[in-house]
Amino acid sequence: MNRAFNDRESQKILDIIKNFARKNSLFILAYGTGCGAIEIPPTITSRYDAERFGIRGAATPRQADVLLITGYLSVKTLKRVIRAYEQMQDPKYVMGFGSCTINGGMYWDSYNTIKQLDKYIPVDVYINGCMPRPEAVIAGFVKLQQLIQQGKALGWKHYKENLEWYRQNQQKVIKNWRMPDYNW
Numbered sequence: 077m078n079r080a081f082n083d084r085e086s087q088k089i090l091d092i093i094k095n096f097a098r099k100n101s102l103f104i105l106a107y108g109t110g111c112g113a114i115e116i117p118p119t120i121t122s123r124y125d126a127e128r129f130g131i132r133g134a135a136t137p138r139q140a141d142v143l144l145i146t147g148y149l150s151v152k153t154l155k156r157v158i159r160a161y162e163q164m165q166d167p168k169y170v171m172g173f174g175s176c177t178i179n180g181g182m183y184w185d186s187y188n189t190i191k192q193l194d195k196y197i198p199v200d201v202y203i204n205g206c207m208p209r210p211e212a213v214i215a216g217f218v219k220l221q222q223l224i225q226q227g228k229a230l231g232w233k234h235y236k237e238n239l240e241w242y243r244q245n246q247q248k249v250i251k252n253w254r255m256p257d258y259n260w
Contacts, residue, residue: 091227098141098167099221100130105140105164107157110147112174112207119210126210131217137163142220143197148176148183149190151249158246161197161235168232169224171216172202181206195245198231 106116119126120133134140137160145157161170172193175181183189193199200223203216223229235242 095225095227099224102129102131102141102169102217102221103134103139104131104142104144105134105137105160106144106146107153107160108146109149109153110176112146112176115173115207115210115213116144116146119213124210124214126214126217129214129217129221137161138165140164140168142169142171144171144173145177145193146173148181149193150188151190152188154190154196154246155250155253158197166232167229169200169220169229170197170231171220172199173213173216174203174208175206178202178204190249196242196249198235198242200229200231 106113108116118124120131137143141164143157143161143164149157161168170193172178176183176189177193177199180186180189180191184191190196201216201220203212205212208216220229
């Protein structure tokens with residue numbers, strides 16, 4: 077009994093240390109689909125200095141921890157976002173940037189615009205606004221870091237556990253793309 081308790085306590089302490097390290101070293105892959113991408117460069121520059129929070133750019137999905145969706149998504153771009161998300165290593169996080177990822181934004185009545193990103197991939201943090209300023213972007217990253225530290229940023233686990241539900245939603249809008257079967 078004492079050994080089982082110690083193993084659980086050890087795992088809990090190890091998780092706390094891992095989450096602390098993860099939250100302070102976030103590599104982002106910014107998927108800029110519209111006007112939202114214009115707010116990323118100022119966020120990284122010396123005026124706002126996002127790197128002081130451990131936020132850096134990543135070159136490919138395999139190197140990224142955070143997928144930052146900036147702007148509206150059409151059906152065609154949703155395919156690429158799903159592909160990029162599924163190429164990322166676990167644990168992975170998604171941030172929806174601006175009102176377009178929440179409700180379609182100013183394109184809400186377009187037949188080809190995705191209205192709610194979290195129906196197709198899990199979103200850990202949404203950043204409100206059209207377009208959110210660098211201060212809001214940094215606040216969104218701080219919120220994500222808090223969720224990671226607390227062990228509550230588990231969208232990637234939710235995606236695996238509910239893959240069939242996500243696939244059904246994806247197939248409703250993406251008619252001409254065969255989704256690969258993954259064996260995680």
